[in-house]
Amino acid sequence: MTQFTFWDILRNLLLAARWTVLLSLVSFTGGGIVGAALLFLRIGSRRGIRLLSRGYIQLFQGTPLLMQLFLAFFGLGLFGIDVPAWLAACVALILWTAAFLAEIWRGCVESIAKGQWEASASLGMGYLQQMRYVILPQALKVAVPPTVGFSVQVVKGTALTSIIGFVELSKAGSIVTNATFQPFTVYGLVALIYFALCWPLSKSSQLLERKLNVAHRNH
Amino acid sequence: MSLIAITEVKKRFGDNEVLKGISIDVASGEVVAIIGKSGSGKSTLLRCINGLETIDEGSIVVAGAQFLSDEAHLKALRLKVGMIFQQFNLFPHLTAGGNVMLSQMVVKKTPKTDAEAVARKMLDRVGLAHKFDALPDELSGGQQQRVAIARALAMQPIALLCDEITSALDPELVAEVLAVVKELAAEGMTLVMVTHEMRFARDVCSRVVFMHQGRVHEIGAPEEVFANPRTPELRQFLGVQ
Numbered sequence: 367m368t369q370f371t372f373w374d375i376l377r378n379l380l381l382a383a384r385w386t387v388l389l390s391l392v393s394f395t396g397g398g399i400v401g402a403a404l405l406f407l408r409i410g411s412r413r414g415i416r417l418l419s420r421g422y423i424q425l426f427q428g429t430p431l432l433m434q435l436f437l438a439f440f441g442l443g444l445f446g447i448d449v450p451a452w453l454a455a456c457v458a459l460i461l462w463t464a465a466f467l468a469e470i471w472r473g474c475v476e477s478i479a480k481g482q483w484e485a486s487a488s489l490g491m492g493y494l495q496q497m498r499y500v501i502l503p504q505a506l507k508v509a510v511p512p513t514v515g516f517s518v519q520v521v522k523g524t525a526l527t528s529i530i531g532f533v534e535l536s537k538a539g540s541i542v543t544n545a546t547f548q549p550f551t552v553y554g555l556v557a558l559i560y561f562a563l564c565w566p567l568s569k570s571s572q573l574l575e576r577k578l579n580v581a582h583r584n585h
Numbered sequence: 586m587s588l589i590a591i592t593e594v595k596k597r598f599g600d601n602e603v604l605k606g607i608s609i610d611v612a613s614g615e616v617v618a619i620i621g622k623s624g625s626g627k628s629t630l631l632r633c634i635n636g637l638e639t640i641d642e643g644s645i646v647v648a649g650a651q652f653l654s655d656e657a658h659l660k661a662l663r664l665k666v667g668m669i670f671q672q673f674n675l676f677p678h679l680t681a682g683g684n685v686m687l688s689q690m691v692v693k694k695t696p697k698t699d700a701e702a703v704a705r706k707m708l709d710r711v712g713l714a715h716k717f718d719a720l721p722d723e724l725s726g727g728q729q730q731r732v733a734i735a736r737a738l739a740m741q742p743i744a745l746l747c748d749e750i751t752s753a754l755d756p757e758l759v760a761e762v763l764a765v766v767k768e769l770a771a772e773g774m775t776l777v778m779v780t781h782e783m784r785f786a787r788d789v790c791s792r793v794v795f796m797h798q799g800r801v802h803e804i805g806a807p808e809e810v811f812a813n814p815r816t817p818e819l820r821q822f823l824g825v826q
Contacts, residue, residue, distance in 0.1 A: 485674035488635050489688035490663040492656060499691055503678045
C-alpha cells in the first residue's frame with residue numbers, strides 16, 4: 367500500500383484549492399455584473415420589471431444553494447442538455463451571487479438620503495444623471511464593506527459544488543481522505559485553507575468599513 | 586404679468602387634502618414670505634412650484650411655462666426656479682466648488698473651465714470664495730447653506746424657492762444666511778420663502794402670505810399683516826391679542 371506523506375496531502379489540496387479560487391472569482395465577477403443589472407431593474411420605474419426582479423431575488427434567496435446546483439446540473443439534463451459540472455457550478459453560483467448582491471446594493475442605494483434626489487432633481491438633472499453623478503458615487507462607498515464581506519459567503523458557497531462532482535477543495539478533501547484514511551488531517555487542512563482564503567476578506571471588509579467611515583457619516 | 590401664477594391648486598396625500606385651492610401671483614422681483622403653522626401646507630406648496638410634488642387640480646405657470654409632470658417639462662421648469670432646502674442637501678462626495686459646478690456641466694453641458702469660473706463667482710457672491718476646495722463636512726451649517734444658494738444661483742434661475750432655509754441652523758449662523766438672501770432680494774431676485782423668521786419677513790419681504798389648514802388665510806404687505814392681523818388664527822400665530 368502506498369504511503370502518503372503530509373506534503374502529498376497538502377500539495378493535492380492546494381492544487382484543488384486553485385479551482386475554489388477560480389470558481390469564487392468567476393462567481394463573484396459574473397454575479398456582480400448580473401447583480402448590477404438586477405439592481406437597475408429592481409429600483410427602476412417600470413413596475414412589472416421591478417416585480418419580476420424582486421421575484422427573482424426572493425426565489426434565489428429563499429431556496430438553498432444546493433437545490434439550485436441540483437437543478438442546474440440534473441434539471442437541464444432532463445431536457446437532454448448535457449451540462450458539465452463546472453458549467454452548472456458557475457451558472458448556479460453566478461445567479462445565486464447576483465441575487466444577494468442586487469439586494470445588498472439596493473439597500474445601499476436606498477440608504478442615500480431623499481434630499482440628495484430632491485436637490486439634484488431641483489437642479490434639473492434627469493434620473494440617469496442623478497444616478498450617475500449623485501447617488502451611485504455615494505452608494506458605492508457604502509456598498510464596499512458589505513460587498514467584500516459577502517465575498518466570504520461566495521468562497522464558502524463553492525464548497526457545495528463538490529456534491530455535483532466539481533473537483534474543488536472540498537471534493538479533493540474527500541477524495542484524498544478515501545485514499546489516505548486520515549480524515550482528521552485532511553479535513554483539518556481543508557478547513558485551514560478555507561480560513562486562509564476567507565479571513566483576509568472579512569478582515570479587509572472590517573478595515574474598509576472603518577476607513578470609508580460608513581457608520582459615522584452624519585448625513 | 587406675474588412671474589409665478591398659482592391658480593386654484595389642490596393637492597391630496599391619500600384622504601388628506603393638504604392644499605385646498607391656493608391662488609397666489611408672484612410678480613418679477615417680488616419677495617414673498619409664506620408663514621403658518623407646521624402642517625398648514627406651506628412647504629408642500631413650495632415643493633409643488635418646483636415639481637417635487639405633483640398637483641391634483643389647478644395650475645402653476647412659471648414665466649409662461651405650464652407645470653406638467655413629464656420629465657422634459659419638469660426640467661424646463663426647474664431650470665427657471667432654483668430651490669434651497671432646510672437640510673442644505675449638498676452632495677457630500679463633492680467639494681463646495683464641485684457642488685456648484687456639477688449641474689452646470691451635467692444639465693447645461695457647460696465646459697468645465699467655464700463652469701469653474703461661474704462656481705468661483707457664485708461662491709464669492711455668498712462670501713465663500715476661499716472654501717472652493719472644502720468638502721461639505723468641513724463647513725459649518727451656515728456655510729453649507731450658502732454653498733447651496735451658490736449652487737442654485739449657478740443655474741441662473743429667474744426665481745428662488747427657499748424652504749425654511751434657516752430652520753436647521755444654530756441661532757448664531759442664521760444671520761449670515763439671511764444676509765445673503767437679503768442681498769439677493771436687493772439685487773431684484775424673485776424669492777418665495779417659507780420662513781419662521783418673522784423679523785426678516787417684516788424687513789425684507791414685499792408680501793406675506795399666511796397659510797392655515799391648506800388655504801391662504803391672509804395675504805398682504807408685511808406692515809399690514811403683522812400690524813393688523815384680521816383673523817383670530819393669524820393673531821394667535823403671531824402671539825398678539
